[in-house]
Amino acid sequence: MILLPAIDLYGGKVVRLTRGDYEQMTVYRDDPVAQARAFEDAGARWLHTVDLEGARDGTTPNFGAVAAFCRDTGLQVEVGGGIRSLDTIGRYLDAGVARVILGTRAVTDLEFLRAALERYGRQVAVGVDLKDGAIAIHGWQETTGQSVQAFFQSLCELGVKTVICTDVSRDGMLGGTNVELYRALSDQFPLELIASGGVSGLEDLRQLKALGLYGAILGKALYTGALDLSAALEEVG
Template identity: 55%
Template structure:
């Protein structure tokens, strides 16, 4: 299983929002590359980036920062936040992103999603934030007409390879992730499922790995010290040899 430590970008800085509120923002690191170096030192090979300004405006405000991170590291970098047209997809990929994540646009503009997948294949992922049985969009203020099950089926039919799924009720709550949901998704769909939201302990990592989940995003739990990133990565990469015995 792959671990994706996360950075939220605003104004070229690594920040954290309280419950998604832009007015309650904490700057974690004015130079995100410093944080990325810490991720690398812990053994990370993947990075999850969210352009908070992009999510709000649809503009690629943090593109220079993302390009700098891509050029300065050897990490696999996935980027999400307000990607609504092919030009934005191209700009992020040209800047060095390994994969871009379509969120609201995957729900509201299926033709764009289909075009992006047809042109870029596995470099396109979809982000699905689940709320009350549906997919939340537009900053979690609205929800899709379809149930999440129907949405996932549509994405799989389009050829989407990877879905990053967040259970909003668990996000940032530090009360554990929705293990049953991710196990169900992994069993029902052939797409790679990446768990996001509430991954707050090594037990979560162990359970997701056992369920066959492709990856897990670690955000708040890293910044608060609830999860040691190096331990999480070792656990995710471990191969079970026997009862109670694991090795990288």
């Protein structure tokens, strides 16, 4: 199972939200590249990053920081947030990003997702954010009426390989990840599933690994010291 330490970007800084609430934002570091290097020094091979302004507004104000991650570290970078055109996907990949995560546009426009997959293949992943059992879009500010099961089935039929699934209710709470959700999804759908939201310690990671998940994203637990990245990588990474 790959472990992906997370850097959420807002205003060029490293931040974390609580349950996706932009009014509950904590700034952890002013220098995102220094944070990425710290993760690399701890043994990380991947970095998960989200442009929170982009996720909400459909823009890419933190593109420069993401490009710097690729240029100034040896990490494989996946990025999401505000990626709603083929040109934006291309810009990120040209900057060295390994995998682009489509969220809002993938949920609302399957034909766009199909076109992205045809052009970029496995370099395109889909982010499915679940809020109170519904699929959330636009930086978790809205939800849709789509069936979660039907949407996941559509992703499989389109040939999506990698899905990052976030339980928004757990995100930033350090209360444990939603193991039952990921068990149900991994049992039903043949996807490379990456769990996100609520990972609070090694026991969470042991449970996710036991499910055979492809990966897990580590956020607030790293920033608060609840989880040591080197120890996590040694045991389950």
